[in-house]
Every structure is written in C-alpha cells, then in structure tokens.
Amino acid sequence: MALPRDPAPPGADAAALTEPILIPYAELSAEALRGVIESFVLREGTDYGEREYSLEQKVAHVRDQLERGQARILFDPETNTVTLALVVT
Secondary structure, three states, X not given: OOOOOOOOOOXXXXXXXXXXXXXXXXXXXXXXXXXXHHHHHOOOOOOOOOOOOXXXXXXXXXXXXXXXXXXXXXXXXXXXXXXXXXXXX
C-alpha cells in the first residue's frame, strides 16, 4: 500500500529524496515486519522454483535472509513503497 507523499522540506535536495532508504528490519514491530514480508512473498510473479512452499515457509525463509544479512528492506520515497532486495556481495 502506498502512503501519501509528504512535500519536500524547504531547501531539501530533490535527488536525495529519490534514493531508497534502508529500513533495519529489527526496528519494525513484529506485526509490521510480518506485513512487509507477506506483501513481498504474495506478489504476483514471486518464484520459488519447482517446489511449493506454504505462506509460513516463505515468510520464515525471507525472515532468515533478513536476519543473516542476505536481504534488506528498502523504502522508496518517490513511490512511497517498500520492497525487499537481496544483498549482492
């Protein structure tokens, strides 16, 4: 769900507002984190290969990736959306 966009504060750099913001997963409430993860795993086109996984298994898998630092939560201030991204090493 997209949130309404707040106007930029006076003197703010417009380019800086479009950079994704890292959201530390540990700073979210359990309910908010679950909502972010569920929203991600329920998106159309999310592919888990040939094996079928339950919603609980998918949520646990993503949570494990966040805890191991293999994924991160990003907020896009331009679109007011949240997504998860794999960390490329």
